[in-house]
Amino acid sequence: MTTTTATAEATTATDVLIVGAGPTGLTLACTLARAGAAVRIIDKSPEPHRASRGKGLNQRSRELFDDLGAGAEAAAWGTERVTLRKYRDGVAIADTVAFGDRTPTPDTPYASGLLIPQWRTEEVLRRTLARYGVEPEFGRELTGFTQGADGVVATLADGRRIKAAYLVGCDGGRSPVRKALDVTFEGRTDTEECMVIGDVRVDGLDPAYWHQWFDEDAAVMLCPFRGSTHWQLQGMPERDADGRALPPSLESFQRLVDRCSRRTDIRLSDPTWFSVYRINVRMADRFRTGRVLLAGDAAHVHSIAGGLGMNTGIQDAFNLGWKLAYVVRGLASPGLLDTYEEERLPVAAWTLGLTEERLRAVTEGVKQAGVGTEAVVTDDVTTLGVGYSWSSLAWGGAKAGERAPDGPCGDGRLFDVFAGPHFTLLGFGRGSAQALAEAGEKCADRLRTCLVDDPTGHARRAYGIGEGEDALVLVRPDNHIALSAGADRGAEIADRLLRLGR
Known part of the structure; x- marks a missing residue:
């Protein structure tokens, strides 16, 4: 190229x-x-x-x-709260639900x-x-x-x-x-350790569980999917006499499952995808x-x-x-x-x-x-905590750059207000109404405004705004907070949006 x-x-x-x-x-x-x-x-x-x-x-x-x-x-x-069933020496010994608490x-x-x-x-x-x-x-x-x-x-x-x-x-x-x-694409590739992976039909296992066998010298996992007869298999590859990983196949998958499960009634068939994964x-x-x-x-x-x-x-x-x-x-x-x-x-x-x-x-x-x-x-793997506090688009105030929380708003929720390619200017307290109107008029092609109806105070607490305080919060189209400010800074917010990227 x-x-x-x-x-x-x-x-x-x-x-x-x-x-x-x-x-x-x-x-x-x-x-x-x-x-x-x-x-x-x-x-x-x-x-x-x-x-x-x-x-x-x-x-x-x-x-x-x-x-x-x-x-x-x-x-x-999809499936929420899948149960991971762990086996040792072929015996089921523990069930865990990710984020089950x-x-x-x-x-x-x-x-x-x-x-x-x-x-x-x-x-x-x-x-x-x-x-x-x-x-x-x-x-x-x-x-x-x-x-x-x-x-x-x-x-x-x-x-x-x-x-x-x-x-x-x-x-x-x-x-x-x-x-x-x-x-440049700097980093490392592990050429020794690898995993075989593929999609196969599985008979003989309960699809209510993600089955995981981990032994001293072998491992295999079989993960079911809603609405599909095929499961994803992940496991350790077979190796030749020189220790080199052999290509995955239905036969090698079956031998791996037989070995780890200590069972003969689990049958694999109809493979639709094979691959070898190396850590990169x-x-x-x-x-x-x-x-x-x-x-x-x-x-x-x-x-x-x-x-x-x-x-x-x-x-x-x-x-x-x-x-x-x-x-x-x-x-x-x-x-x-x-x-x-x-x-x-x-x-x-x-x-x-x-x-x-x-x-x-x-x-x-x-x-x-x-x-x-x-x-x-x-909590890290949820990426709910990923934010951009260092960004030049974090314009100041409480939680600038962070993910904008959801919360009740009238008969709906804030995420419904945010949905779309626009910025959203939230107003807290009646004293923010004028700023919302002025900013909304100046930036009508890129801004939606919302006077937050929050009788329970959930949204105020989520955005770090004190009880009875009049405040503005500008939320980006990707649902991160750009700016939190007093209700008298509507003109500044409109100016920032009109000069975006300059």
Whole structure:
């Protein structure tokens, strides 16, 4: 793939071209299309895959899916509070429910994540995207691109060209887009330790449990999915006489299950996907080069411990999507895009460290009888605590940069008010009404205002606002707090929004 300077005669045919139609690319496409940006999304695969791969939405991703209008369908296909059943020497010795001790609260609607195969997550996102009149273009491989001051020209394998204002590489850990930019991808790959993984039909096991066998010298896990006859298998590979891992196969999967379970009645069949997973911990040194950006695995890869790979990519996309939309629609200057790397690169670095630490916890934990993969379960893996207090978009006041909490608001909830591509200005107390009206009039194309009806005081407490205090809280389109201020600062807020990115 090549990248050079574009010719002056290139014109824009679409606002944003997304390369890669996985969860990251699809989330980005949904976010852009909903905001009114023209978007095309291409993928070199001839058709959507049917592999389970990343099999869970964490609590924060569930909130973002709700915002996009995809949450209810995902929940219908997913499983909450799955029970992990641990075995030792073939005997079931412990059951654990991840986040089983948590309950929803007014500011945090999801106490648990959602177990759902990746192919189903992508299916839900494709249907959401179709509501905006956009369909992924499968069988379209990017072979090169050029970029200049006015945009990007992408060349496909069939010789077609796509002209766009911006290009985003959501094309995985081996990202051709990243390689064409000559962005470094520093880190490590563990060439010795690996895991086999695949999707198989399972007979003889209760699908109410995620079954996990951990012995001294072998391990295998079988995870069921709602509405599917196929389970995801993860385990240790067979090795040859020289200690080299052998390729996965149905026969090797069956031998592994027989060995660990000490049973002969569990039968595997109809494999639809095999893979070998090696721990790969790497991060790009930058997420943007001119008009080309990187998101998801194209920008960072890490251990699967904690299930944060797909979720981090989805959250990259939600952060980037509203910013790209504002720029291409003329609501912000291109400088706004600098905040994507400013905010998400430190989060990626944190994620790499967290998943390494959680992997060590699991590796040590499973050596103990009755302990399994629940060792990864901490508040960190919910990513509800991820914020951007260091960001140039954190404009001051209590909780600036943090996730904006949910809460009751009249007959509904704050998350319903936030849903969409707009900023939201919350007013607390009657003294904020005038500021809401003035800011709403000046910024009608980008701002929704809401005088919070909060008789219980839940929202005030969640946002750190004292009882009886008149205050304003500005919430970004990605549901992070931009500014908390007194009710007399409405003019300042409007000015900041009108100069966004400058």
